[in-house]
Each structure stands twice: as C-alpha cells, then as structure tokens.
Amino acid sequence: MEKPIIVERQGRVVIVRLNRPAARNALNSEIMLALGNELAPLDRDPGVGCFVITGSDKAFAAGADIKEMAEKSFSEMYNDDFFAGWDRFAALRTPKIAAVSGYALGGGCELAMMCDIIFAADTAMFGQPEIKLGVIPGMGGSQRLTRLVGKAKAMDLILTGRMMDATEAERCGLVARIVPAERLMAEAFQAAETIAGYGKAATTAAREAVDRALEVGQREGILFERRLFHALFATADQKEGMAAFVEKRSPNFEGK
Ligand code: CAA
Numbered sequence: 001m002e003k004p005i006i007v008e009r010q011g012r013v014v015i016v017r018l019n020r021p022a023a024r025n026a027l028n029s030e031i032m033l034a035l036g037n038e039l040a041p042l043d044r045d046p047g048v049g050c051f052v053i054t055g056s057d058k059a060f061a062a063g064a065d066i067k068e069m070a071e072k073s074f075s076e077m078y079n080d081d082f083f084a085g086w087d088r089f090a091a092l093r094t095p096k097i098a099a100v101s102g103y104a105l106g107g108g109c110e111l112a113m114m115c116d117i118i119f120a121a122d123t124a125m126f127g128q129p130e131i132k133l134g135v136i137p138g139m140g141g142s143q144r145l146t147r148l149v150g151k152a153k154a155m156d157l158i159l160t161g162r163m164m165d166a167t168e169a170e171r172c173g174l175v176a177r178i179v180p181a182e183r184l185m186a187e188a189f190q191a192a193e194t195i196a197g198y199g200k201a202a203t204t205a206a207r208e209a210v211d212r213a214l215e216v217g218q219r220e221g222i223l224f225e226r227r228l229f230h231a232l233f234a235t236a237d238q239k240e241g242m243a244a245f246v247e248k249r250s251p252n253f254e255g256k
Pocket residue numbers: 022023024026027059062063064065066067103105106107108110129130133136137138139141
C-alpha cells in the first residue's frame with residue numbers, strides 16, 4: 001500500500017511530501033496521523049533544523065477528505081474531536097516551510113497556514129471553499145486566515161468560496177515568495193537549509209516570538225521577545241555566533 005506521506009531527510013532538512021496525488025492529496029485521517037506520528041520524533045531531534053511540507057504539482061492538498069467525512073454524524077465528529085490531530089502538526093516547534101504548487105484548498109490552505117512560511121509556485125491557487133459543501137473551515141482557517149490577511153479578504157474568500165491565485169495571495173500577505181513552479185522545491189530547500197544552518201534554539205525562539213505577535217498585545221509581545229532574547233545568551237550558539245562575527249569567520253552552530 002502507498003504510504004500517506006513520504007518523509008525524506010537531507011542533512012538537517014526534512015522534506016515531507018503528501019502522497020495521495022490521485023485524490024489531489026485530500027487530507028484523510030491516515031495523513032493526519034502519519035504527520036503527527038512521524039514528525040514528532042524528528043521535531044525533537046536537535047539534528048533537524050527545518051521541515052519542508054509539499055504536495056504534488058497539481059495539488060498541495062485539495063482539503064479534508066470529503067468522502068471520509070460525508071456520512072458522519074454530529075456526535076461522531078464531536079466525540080472524536082475530528083481534526084484535533086492537526087493541532088499536533090501545528091504545534092511542531094521546528095520551523096516549517098509549506099511549498100505550495102497547484103491547489104491549496106480548505107484543509108490544504110489551512111495546513112499551509114500552520115507552517116511558518118509559505119512559498120507558492122506561480123501555479124498555486126488558495127481558497128476556503130467549505131461553504132460550497134454546507135460547512136465552514138474546520139482546521140483553523142477562519143482564525144488563521146483572518147489574522148494573516150485581515151477581515152476583508154478572509155470574509156471574501158470564506159463566504160464566496162472563490163479561489164485566489166499566487167499573485168493575490170502574495171499581495172495580501174499569505175505567501176512569502178512566488179517562484180516559478182519548476183524552481184519551487186529548489187528555492188524552498190535552499191531557504192530551509194539556511195534556516196537549519198542557524199542555532200535551533202534561536203530559530204525556535206524566533207518563530208515563537210513572531211507567532212506571539214498574532215496572539216497578544218504589543219506590550220506583552222515585546223516582553224515575551226525580550227525574555228527569549230535574554231534567554232538565548234544561555235546558549236553556546238549565541239557565544240559562537242557573536243565570536244565568529246568578531247573573529248571575521250563563519251559560525252559553526254551546534255544547536256547547544
Ligand atoms: N476530498 C476527497 N476527494 C477529493 C478531494 C477532497 N477534498 N478533492 C479532490 N478529490 C478527489 C476527487 O473526488 C477525484 O476522485 P475520483 O478520481 O475518485 O473521482 C480526484 O480527487 C481528482 O479530483 P478532480 O477530478 O475533481 O480533479 P480536478 O483537477 O478536476 O479538480 C479540485 C481539482 C479543484 C481541487 C477539485 O477536486 C475540488 O474542488 N476538490 C474539492 C475542494 C474542496 O472542496 N475542499 C474543501 C474540503 S472540506 C475541508 O477542507 C474542511 C476543512 O476545513 C478542513
């Protein structure tokens with residue numbers, strides 16, 4: 001049987017490919033469980049410095065698996081806390097880049113938004129079309145999309161169910177970079193290698209600090225940042241990074 005995800009380690013970078021191309025990478029429970037189970041130990045591994053999550057050329061992911069959900073009752077959804085497993089993915093502490101080619105719809109768009117950075121191929125299409133199915137986003141879309149792009153665009157996308165292309169997604173702040181489709185993985189990998197080459201405590205703290213800006217007021221956020229900044233002076237990587245600058249050489253971060 002095909003594996004739901006393909007996980008490949010290249011040095012300090014882990015590439016995770018969603019592997020249901022025939023179903024446009026529809027996100028079923030198998031994919032959700034595999035991501036949670038397989039990435040958790042890698043997340044804790046100090047030798048892993050960045051994840052790259054990707055799909056196929058045609059689809060990053062076309063949303064939650066509609067065929068799996070269609071016949072479920074309210075009590076099945078509620079009692080199983082359906083989708084709660086995705087919180088495990090969102091909670092991974094290692095930086096993660098979503099490399100999106102083709103459709104990122106519904107849960108696919110929500111999965112990309114659980115990542116720290118989204119790189120979009122020029123073929124990428126984003127949307128939250130759940131309204132067309134008689135539901136609303138259920139993997140965090142109404143919350144993350146609104147924080148990332150603001151109420152106007154979030155309401156437009158969620159209420160009409162329309163798709164937006166990579167240019168619009170970059171313009172509204174959802175996407176960090178647009179790259180030609182054939183360069184997507186090379187660019188994402190290069191950025192991931194750069195991130196993974198830094199001290200892991202610093203990259204983890206950096207993403208926690210940025211995320212905090214979406215959660216709390218500015219005063220609290222700055223205090224949180226300051227405490228993390230101070231704490232990084234307890235790491236060997238801070239000593240190494242600053243010594244290397246003073247000595248005019250490249251730093252060698254060891255994740256300590
Ligand atoms: N769930 C289950 N199966 C899906 C799927 C999904 N989300 N998206 C696509 N597939 C399946 C299709 O049923 C089809 O299967 P068969 O070959 O067995 O018929 C196969 O993938 C290929 O799909 P298409 O023939 O439709 O491919 P296309 O290239 O013409 O169109 C598409 C691609 C525009 C993405 C279209 O498939 C589509 O609109 N998919 C549904 C998108 C959607 O509504 N997503 C939201 C899901 S709900 C959700 O995500 C809730 C949440 O908040 C988490």
